[in-house]
Amino acid sequence: MNKKLLLSAGLCLMIAQPAIAAPVLSDFVVFGKTSVTIGQNTGAPVNAAVGSGGSVTIQQNGQLGDGNDAIILSGGGAYTGGNNGNYVGDIIFSGSVNLGNGSQVTGNIHSGGSVTTNQGVKVSGDVIATGNISLAQNNQIGGVVHAGGNASLGNNTTVGGTASAGGTVALGNNASTGGVINGAAAPTPLSPASIVMPSANVFSAGGTNYSYNNNQQLALSEGTYGAVSFKNNGKLTLTSGVYYFDSFNFGNNGLLELDLTGGDILINIVGNLTGGNNFDIALIGGDPFDVLFEIHGNVKVDQNSDWYGTIFAPNSTVEFGQNATITGAIYGDIIKIDQKSTFSYAASNRLFPQDNGNGGNGDDDDNGPNPSEVPAPAPLASILFGLMALGYISRRRIVA
Numbered sequence: 001m002n003k004k005l006l007l008s009a010g011l012c013l014m015i016a017q018p019a020i021a022a023p024v025l026s027d028f029v030v031f032g033k034t035s036v037t038i039g040q041n042t043g044a045p046v047n048a049a050v051g052s053g054g055s056v057t058i059q060q061n062g063q064l065g066d067g068n069d070a071i072i073l074s075g076g077g078a079y080t081g082g083n084n085g086n087y088v089g090d091i092i093f094s095g096s097v098n099l100g101n102g103s104q105v106t107g108n109i110h111s112g113g114s115v116t117t118n119q120g121v122k123v124s125g126d127v128i129a130t131g132n133i134s135l136a137q138n139n140q141i142g143g144v145v146h147a148g149g150n151a152s153l154g155n156n157t158t159v160g161g162t163a164s165a166g167g168t169v170a171l172g173n174n175a176s177t178g179g180v181i182n183g184a185a186a187p188t189p190l191s192p193a194s195i196v197m198p199s200a201n202v203f204s205a206g207g208t209n210y211s212y213n214n215n216q217q218l219a220l221s222e223g224t225y226g227a228v229s230f231k232n233n234g235k236l237t238l239t240s241g242v243y244y245f246d247s248f249n250f251g252n253n254g255l256l257e258l259d260l261t262g263g264d265i266l267i268n269i270v271g272n273l274t275g276g277n278n279f280d281i282a283l284i285g286g287d288p289f290d291v292l293f294e295i296h297g298n299v300k301v302d303q304n305s306d307w308y309g310t311i312f313a314p315n316s317t318v319e320f321g322q323n324a325t326i327t328g329a330i331y332g333d334i335i336k337i338d339q340k341s342t343f344s345y346a347a348s349n350r351l352f353p354q355d356n357g358n359g360g361n362g363d364d365d366d367n368g369p370n371p372s373e374v375p376a377p378a379p380l381a382s383i384l385f386g387l388m389a390l391g392y393i394s395r396r397r398i399v400a
Helices: 003-016 380-389
Strands: 028-038 049-052 055-058 071-075 079-081 086-088 090-093 097-099 104-106 109-111 115-117 127-129 133-135 145-147 151-153 163-165 169-171 180-182 210-212 217-220 227-230 235-239 241-245 247-250 255-259 265-269 273-275 280-284 291-295 299-301 306-320 325-337 342-345
Touching: 028 342, 049 055, 055 071, 071 086, 127 133, 133 145, 145 151, 151 163, 163 169, 169 180, 210 217, 227 235, 235 241, 235 265, 247 265
Parallel strands: 028 049, 028 055, 028 325, 049 071, 055 079, 071 090, 079 097, 086 104, 090 109, 097 115, 109 127, 115 133, 127 145, 133 151, 145 163, 151 169, 163 180, 210 227, 217 235, 227 247, 235 255, 241 265, 247 273, 255 280, 265 291, 273 299, 280 306, 291 306, 299 306, 306 325, 325 342
Antiparallel strands: none
């Protein structure tokens, strides 16, 4: 086959490949417009990206992702990760990235600021930053290191690819790389996607107030109500429909029972939602995709809660105490999740209409978000095939 035919075949493969997915809000199990803070020993499972328009902090022993996400951590500010963090996916931030001792990243790091690691950090892919890159001792980087400023590699640190810097590359004792380039051209790290948070809907409530002492119950059908308040051991049952409340308050051991046998439930709250210790949501005849809370006040749920459904509170602070089990999604302004909590993705069908009515943006298996496709460069394998046709492949590493 001559070169023209080879090039034609290579270009055909490049054109035929599907576009790379761009992240949107529905791809995140947690997204805060201003910031996200997650306590130690907290984890998110399948396809559960975490992001912010600003900063993200995850304390020690954070466990995020299982490899199905193109982006697991993303933000418009800085990222701070505690010791022994385990991240599967890329870390992409406009600001600085700091990783604690013993952290592992199965993916790449892209920073619009600086990257600083502590000892024993492992990154399977590349580390690219507009500013300086400082790698502590005993780091292992599988790909390239490329700093717009200076790069320093601590003692016994290894870099599988080239270590490049706009300034200089400094190597500690027994540090090794696949090559060193001083005075390199400035890198272009990936920028975090611009995630659009929908505006809050305009609504009001007002009507009968319900205030109960300990061990009391209430059942309501869809409609408009005032403030609903329970002391300890209170139970509220709602059936399918749309609700408007001035505020929600549950004491310790509160239970919100949602009967979804007749369809989904949308709960609109003008003011605050509060839940005491051991506050639980129980579902009947449906799943978490069918539950949406839009809250214009703040959300504060104490420890040991069991939560189902999506919280959409774009101008509010959302707080969960330790040992929270959250099956749904949280979208707010400032988000704080305390230690030993877990997330499972199940974003609202009503907030993000689905193709199949079961969640997952039309993804038939519904295991998590499936971002909408947008035009993007063809996958690397097809590009390489086209270049091979012209004999242009060199031995050097290709870096996106």
